[in-house]
Amino acid sequence: MFDYKDKELNYSKIRAYQSCPTLYKYKYVEGKREGLTAGGSLGVSLHRTLEMYHEEGNKDELILDYYNDCWIAGGYKNAQEQNEYFLKGKQILANFLALQKKCKGTVKYIEKEFIISHQEWIIRGKIDRVDKFADDSFDVIDYKTGLEMDKTYDVKDSLQLAIYTLGARKAWNMKKGKSSLWLLAFSEIISTDFKDFDDNKTLETITSVGKKILAEEFYPNTEHCEHCGFKNRCPYSTSSSG
Numbered sequence: 001m002f003d004y005k006d007k008e009l010n011y012s013k014i015r016a017y018q019s020c021p022t023l024y025k026y027k028y029v030e031g032k033r034e035g036l037t038a039g040g041s042l043g044v045s046l047h048r049t050l051e052m053y054h055e056e057g058n059k060d061e062l063i064l065d066y067y068n069d070c071w072i073a074g075g076y077k078n079a080q081e082q083n084e085y086f087l088k089g090k091q092i093l094a095n096f097l098a099l100q101k102k103c104k105g106t107v108k109y110i111e112k113e114f115i116i117s118h119q120e121w122i123i124r125g126k127i128d129r130v131d132k133f134a135d136d137s138f139d140v141i142d143y144k145t146g147l148e149m150d151k152t153y154d155v156k157d158s159l160q161l162a163i164y165t166l167g168a169r170k171a172w173n174m175k176k177g178k179s180s181l182w183l184l185a186f187s188e189i190i191s192t193d194f195k196d197f198d199d200n201k202t203l204e205t206i207t208s209v210g211k212k213i214l215a216e217e218f219y220p221n222t223e224h225c226e227h228c229g230f231k232n233r234c235p236y237s238t239s240s241s242g
């Protein structure tokens with residue numbers, strides 16, 4: 001049986017808790033599965049495609065074959081919506097290849113996991129990609145496949161990149177570099193220097209969420225119900241379609 005007192009944390013768990021503690025409880029305490037959404041399904045299809053692309057030696061001409069192999073048909077309202085998203089995904093892959101051509105580093109890791117311990121906590125992370133440069137600096141990269149973007153977003157506020165930077169420094173001893181989000185739907189890369197992240201602050205954020213989880217503070221936060229995979233089952237849902 002799932003042990004929710006397990007003191008192992010990762011970005012997905014923390015993001016779920018920060019989004020809605022009840023959502024965290026459904027997913028990680030009760031082990032319930034979220035319903036598939038169109039955006040989520042497209043995201044998984046694209047991440048698997050990019051993983052296969054790197055594993056098979058970065059062959060641009062085969063990326064659409066990988067996409068067809070990795071396509072997940074679930075989560076769409078009907079065949080027309082599925083087709084629309086499939087075409088959006090193709091454009092995202094074209095954007096990816098264009099960004100890839102501008103890269104000056106070499107790919108060092110793909111889907112690489114780190115594990116660190118802090119006090120009583122184990123912190124894990126899986127990073128989409130890490131590039132290495134000639135000056136021994138690194139680029140810690142997360143691929144974002146979302147179709148919506150907040151233009152005011154400051155990458156220095158990314159808890160995900162803060163956690164990945166913490167892992168790169170503590171688990172792999174990477175001293176200098178940058179951390180980047182590849183916003184594939186917008187053909188944009190936003191980066192910030194490792195120095196912009198304070199590891200102590202990141203650890204404080206992680207452990208403070210961990211303590212609330214152990215205290216079973218699982219109240220509902222209904223701000224994000226519209227995009228929640230439990231909106232059709234959750235009694236607190238305020239979603240108009242829930």
Ligand code: SF4
Nearest residue numbers: 020023225228234237
């Ligand atoms: S439907 Fe709303 S209240 Fe319920 S788990 Fe999801 S986000 Fe939380």
